[in-house]
Amino acid sequence: MKERVVLDVSRLPLHGMGIASATWWGTYAFMLIEGSGFGLAIVVYFYLMFLAPQWPVDAPAPDLWAGTALTALLVASVLPNIMVSRWAQKRNLKRVRIGLIVMSLCGIAPLVFRVFEFPALHIRWDDNAYGSIAWTLLGLHTIHVLTDLIDTLVLTCLMFSRHADNTRRYGDVEDNALYWNFVVITWLPLYACIYWVPRL
């Protein structure tokens, strides 16, 4: 077919940031998928709760300290996370490097507390349905923490490599920060479900 040029795009940037980036939208789409998953898991939690004569079933309510400490840690990590995202926007390589190392630590620390959260439930996954859903909620969130941690670690290595100083990399850092916020935000309703709903 014959063509007629009506538009010149050669002055556009070579990579879009934020809502002009496909990755940003992709990250949101994946967060929508996983958010649906978390939402469903919570619905199942309440479904089982309303079936049960008492809740929790055959177990004391979970100990609070490990989960609460982890929650505090996660919420606190949002601050450096937002900082990293800002620095990435400003393309400040040195600060992004430092920030990513901090965020890697912020990813490892909750896992340490997570180890103590499972015994704090005072029930095994194979004791009854309450145990099953409580372990599943914790496990599901742990998987998200782990994946984002690995992502952060790889990104940290990348930022120390020759590929670092590149708009595309800074975009990746921003998307990773976005995802960590998602991991933190989804934890809050899970925390309420696991630790406070049994105390109602």
Place this chain on the structure above:
Amino acid sequence: MRAPLILLPLPVLLSGCGGSQSALDAQGYSGALLRDLIVLIVVVCLVVWIGVMIMLAWSLTRRRDGQAGDSRGSEQRLGVWVSGAVAATVLIIGGLTILSFQTTRSLDRAGDPDLTIRVRAQQWWWQFVYEDADAGSFQTANEIHIPVGKEVRVRLESTDVIHSFWVPSLGGKQDLVPGRENLLTLRAERPGVYRGQCAEFCGLQHSHMAFFVIAEEEESYRQWAATQRQPGAQTGEAEASAGKAVFMARRCAACHTIRGTGATGTTGPDLTHVGSRRTIAAGLMDNTRGSLAAWIADPQTLKPGNNMPLVPLTGDELRQLSAYMESLK
């Protein structure tokens, strides 16, 4: 609407020992309500479909003159037509919804049941317990008798997987879900033999999980129930007595109950009056001495995967045992 306004050429519905099993051959209170609803909705939908097909045929075959269809005026006219058709759809859908709600309410009208039967569905047979505190309760398998014109409350439970209790001629189906109890009310308006079948896939022998509802006049129902309450018949016949000994020795009693004897197993069907039933193995075969023998000798070939283990018996033992079973009227 009373006369079956059937649009479809139906073959003969009633046949031999099969009993009737058709939603269109309604013989009970709920069944008739549902049949009327089905016929009405089908007629409405048929009219709708014919209407749409006429529109389709017209739009495909109409004569086209010049540039019609491109002008703004005709586009608007089309818009009016489409809006009208959509409005009609909304009205019809609304009407059918209300009709459906009304039928549900008529079905739910509560009455005190005259009789309660507890149904325990198991892979792949039906246990029926007639619960009657005064006259004494008793069990049957794969066959219930009910008095005509009475409300029969059926309490549905499952002991293993999900099954579904369905006697099309008498009414709609209801699932039996482990861990839950469902209720269903049956009322047969006419005496007859109505076949029912498990309607929810329940494993290997889902196809062979039928049962019969035998609706009879009050008097003969009472007689039947009185007989069923008796313990298993004592027989003087030598062969049957020998069969009884085989039954006890070969551990049949571990799974089956025959009231009045030492057999108190609960895994398999209650055999106290097995000889009086129309069929064996959940509607698989007519109840004759030959089929009883065939069943005992090799249940796994007749109904592969069912839960009756093969018990090694000699030819004599088999003959005696089936004679005993047949004598348990």
Place this chain on the structure above:
Amino acid sequence: MSPAVSGKGPVRIFEVCCVAALLAVAVAIGLLRVPRQYRTDPPVSAALDAIRLMPSGIGGAPPEVYFALNQPYENTAYDMSQGKRLYSWFSCASCHGEGEGGAGPSFLDGWWLYGPSIVSIVASIRDGRPHGMPPFRDRMTIDEIWQLSGYVKSIGAYSAKTTAPGRNDDRQNRPAENRSPAALLFNEGPSPVHPEQGPSP
């Protein structure tokens, strides 16, 4: 048009490879498959009956046909599940409980009075044992005895296997069969039912 044509070449090769791989898989499968048996052939049953037991009644050799069948009663979940059902149908639990024992010995303590081999278990069920274990020879077919033995053996398995009968949908009073059951309970030590049968570690 040239890009489209050159794009087609590798795709063709690729498709041919896929089809070839599929065919190879299909042929392999034809040789490997094991259909479920609801009724054993009479000659196989007869052969399964021919176990060779040591004179002491402890241990022995399974018949050749058992190996020819690929040891189904220890290796297929279906047979084990059937065994589990037979366990309840034939009221094994009235003496052995849910495996923890009672009037009869426990299967969960890691101790087998007549040895842990499946042949011993088959012999115990088929022929009975002293102190109250009745023979089931004339109540069950031999393949049912094998199925039951496979299940009994799995109750006391030392470690979880990928083939195991499923747990019951019921209240759980011991770890399910499919979850490395007995090993968790070994530390309790065996509990002899009859003093003279006691284990001698």
Place this chain on the structure above:
Amino acid sequence: MVTDADLDEAELERQLARTWTSKPGFWGAIASVDHKVVARRYIVTAFVFLILGGILALAMRLQLSQPEARFVDADRYNQIFTMHGSNMMFLFAVPVMEAMAVYLVPLMVGTRNIAFPRLNAFSYWLFLAGGLLLWISFALDTAPDIGWFAYVPLSGPEYGAGKRADIWAQMITFTEVSALAIAVEIVVTVFKQRAPGMSLDRIPLLVWSMLVMAFLVIMAMPAIMFASSTLIMDRLVGTHFYNPAEGGDALLWQHLFWFFGHPEVYIIFLPAVGMVSTILPTFVQRPVFGYLPLVMALIATGVLAFGLWVHHMFVVGLPRLGESFFTASSMSIAIPAGVQIFCWLATLWSGRPVFKTPLLFVIGFIITFVIGGLTGVMVASVPFDAQVHDTYFVVAHFHYVLIGGAVFPLIAAVYYWFPKMTGRMMSERLGQWAFWLIFISFHLTFFPMHILGLQGMPRRIYTYQPDLPWAGLNLFVSLSAIILSLGFLVFFIDAIRSWSFGRPAGDNPWNAPTLEWATSSPPPPYNFRSIPVVDDRNPLWSQPDALPVSSGLRTDRRELLITGVVEALPEARESSPQDSVWPFWAAIATSVMLIWSIFSPWAVVWGSIPIAIALIGWFWPKGEAEDES
């Protein structure tokens, strides 16, 4: 830096081809991330699964052709109907619709490749592995035998011996992960990669339908992933989600399954609707009537789809109030369906129909789908459903909806887009044969099933007894099924023959209005020589002489245009990734982990390590031009 503005047409094509063409050879094919190559593989694989599923259907019809037949035993029959359902839903219908989206959406929105093309390649390999898992298990006689709905407790640890149910549940994971991946790609492609000027009200209807479908996938599939994972956990590590004695619930499974399962129907049906809305205008040579109502109907269907899952559970004993709500919502889905039917009729009425094969299948679709929709209204009524639930009436209903409502438009779509995909026309003569054979025998096969259902024949029975009055109709249905399969055979023969020997098609053989017809047939690896600029819903009809295009994209790297969500104003030039074998290795590693994890929970730990390695290989920059920014 080279942009296309400085080059003449031939040189531009040569440079674009060098940049975008995959390497030759086996590994080049494995590494290809061209959306057309991946989509073609997807479509061919899905049609292979259709043939296999059809053979299973014939096996079932053989068994049911007479009472107490012994062609297939009960165990095999249960495997066969489970395979037929699972295969048709998860390995054919959903993937083939998504594959059509993967092929057509980038072309119709005027971009050079789909968003996240490596994810796209990964998705195909995972889908293939899931399909192989299911079919190999069938060949090994260990296929699932629990129905495509896998109700617990039948599929649970106590009654589902062996790994059969686990294979089913994990096959779900394979296909769902691949479906979710494609959904994300489609959403992002439609949102961010539309040709400049293609504002929301100029998006082709097929693209709209694929967008709504992608959102349905994103919202619905997590439910089945959660359900199938918890089922595996119940069976493998002893959780109690579905064990009533320990606080679980058998109906929880049904809620989760149908919360996915009902939208699933629309995941299959909406793309088909989009195909009809795209094909119909071409064969009456006028724009579709009621673009806005059609888009609204698509969205309304998508929203309503989440509000009617309980109509699959009308007989499990739920509270009456809830059932009434779901009756009303299920009935109301007929309204958007009605809107679409009437808009199509208006389009037909005011246009000049050209009775080529695609239009025939579209007309067949309208006739058949209206019946399926009306029987859908019937089963939405609780009391009506109490009689026909789990009977052959329902089997008839959903085959009318799925074959009549989705496969007919799909065949129409194959006839319609075949010239674009292969550069060759399919035979009109064989097409007419295929249509009449399929259309007539479809009704002969499935209409009698309505009657069988009302006569009390339940679903999923492997046999029935001679004294039941079903034998005659069943034999009739079985014979008709043979004719139906002949019809499909004609279609497949036509497709295979035309692939190599069909009449060359040219760029736009049907005089169609949408962008995919603006490029050559088959399209080059870079899709368009220059990115088109759109100023109308039907760009090729409004600009018949010369296509308005943009210039200024680089040719030395894979570059495409990112535009705004609403108005599609250009925002950035973005690179599209190079070919890579890492998606293939990632899919292999994922498959190993998923299959291993039905045998041991530790697979999740150890099996994740190779996946992580493959993903790092996938994302680690290689210093290519595509990494620049």
